[in-house]
Every structure is written in C-alpha cells, then in structure tokens.
Amino acid sequence: MAALLPSSGLFCPFPAAAQDADGARLFQQRCATCHSLEAGQNKLGPHLSGVIGRTAGNIEGAAYSDAMRSSGITWDGQSLDTFLTAPGRMVRGTRMTVAIPNATQRAAIIQYLEGQSAD
Ligand code: HEC
Known part of the structure; x- marks a missing residue:
C-alpha cells in the first residue's frame, strides 16, 4: 500500500485539496469494504455518514x-486518530x-471524513 503513495509527499504537509x-x-482502499458513507447502509461495519460528532456504537x-x-x-x-492508530488499544x-499506522494517511482519511456531512 505504501508504494502507492508519492514518496515526496509523505512527510510534507499536503495542500488541502490534494489531501482531500x-x-x-x-x-476507498482501506475502509469502504466495511464502511459506507450513506446513512442507513451498514456493511460489516456501521455507516460513517456524519461520523464526526457522533457517539460511538450508536447506529x-x-x-x-x-x-x-x-x-x-x-x-x-482526535479520538478517530487514536482509534485508527490501534483500534484494539483504544476500545479493548x-x-x-484494521489499523492505519501511518499518521499522514490517518490525517488524510480523517480530513476526508470531516468533509462528509450527515444526511
Ligand atoms: C474489515 C472491516 C473493516 C474495515 C476495513 C474498517 N472497519 Fe471500521 N469498523 C468495522 C467494524 C466491524 C466496526 C464495529 C466495531 C465494534 O463494534 O467493535 C467498525 C467501527 C468503526 C468506527 C466506529 C463507528 C461507530 O459508529 O461508533 C469507526 C469510526 C470506524 N470503524 C472507522 C473506520 C475507518 C476510518 C476505516 C478505514 C481506515 C475502517 N473503519 C476500516 C470494520 C471495519
């Protein structure tokens, strides 16, 4: 997976649009198999529409x-960053x-989720 990232971008801040x-x-690659962004569509995991500000375990x-x-x-x-770093450590x-150990990738995913509003 890491090979798909432009290596030059790894440790520099991305421009916001590029990070989106x-x-x-x-x-799509790491989450969408189990998570939809459509409200009401639960897969193996709960849908993540409007997940920012949501109480965990509430769908x-x-x-x-x-x-x-x-x-x-x-x-x-903040809590998403901690969770995605090591889900089982935060919620035993x-x-x-599935964990995302790379901080740059976590930040990009979280920023993307922050842009998805509940519908
Ligand atoms: C292999 C399937 C799978 C993948 C891939 C996956 N998840 Fe999950 N996710 C789950 C399951 C199952 C749960 C429910 C966990 C529980 O109840 O303990 C969950 C729960 C969550 C929750 C809590 C939702 C809530 O309503 O409280 C968030 C946030 C989340 N996942 C984000 C992500 C993100 C972001 C990714 C991609 C980086 C991802 N997940 C990848 C299966 C997956």
Whole structure:
C-alpha cells in the first residue's frame, strides 16, 4: 500500500485539496469494504455518514461489539486518530481490527471524513 503513495509527499504537509483527494482514495482502499458513507447502509461495519460528532456504537442496525457500545467515545479528529492508530488499544475487544499506522494517511482519511456531512 505504501508504494502507492508519492514518496515526496509523505512527510510534507499536503495542500488541502490534494489531501482531500488522497483521503478519498485511502478511504476507498482501506475502509469502504466495511464502511459506507450513506446513512442507513451498514456493511460489516456501521455507516460513517456524519461520523464526526457522533457517539460511538450508536447506529441502529449495526453489529457492534459490547466494547464499542459502552465505550462512551465521541468521534472527533482526535479520538478517530487514536482509534485508527490501534483500534484494539483504544476500545479493548472491538470487532474492528484494521489499523492505519501511518499518521499522514490517518490525517488524510480523517480530513476526508470531516468533509462528509450527515444526511
Ligand atoms: C474489515 C472491516 C473493516 C474495515 C476495513 C474498517 N472497519 Fe471500521 N469498523 C468495522 C467494524 C466491524 C466496526 C464495529 C466495531 C465494534 O463494534 O467493535 C467498525 C467501527 C468503526 C468506527 C466506529 C463507528 C461507530 O459508529 O461508533 C469507526 C469510526 C470506524 N470503524 C472507522 C473506520 C475507518 C476510518 C476505516 C478505514 C481506515 C475502517 N473503519 C476500516 C470494520 C471495519
């Protein structure tokens, strides 16, 4: 996966538009298998429409772990960053095992999600 990133961009701040595009692409590659951005469409994971500001474990019909339901997390840039770094470390027992260890990729994905409003 890392090979797909332009190496020159890895450690420099992206211009906002470029980071958006990158976030969209990363979301498709790393998240979209399990997460839709359409409200009401749950896949293996809950839909992520309007996830910023949402209480964790709160989407009707999604198959959450007890750990996520009772986590008490509110999703914002900071909590998403911590979660995506190591989901099982933040929410012990979560069913989501996919981590994004690269901070630049996490930031791009989170910025992309921040641009998706609830509908
Ligand atoms: C292999 C499937 C899978 C992939 C890939 C995946 N997730 Fe998840 N995700 C899940 C599952 C399952 C849950 C529910 C976890 C639980 O209840 O413990 C979840 C939960 C979440 C939650 C909490 C949602 C809520 O309503 O509380 C967020 C935020 C999230 N994922 C973001 C992401 C992002 C961003 C990516 C891509 C970097 C991603 N996920 C990739 C399966 C996945």
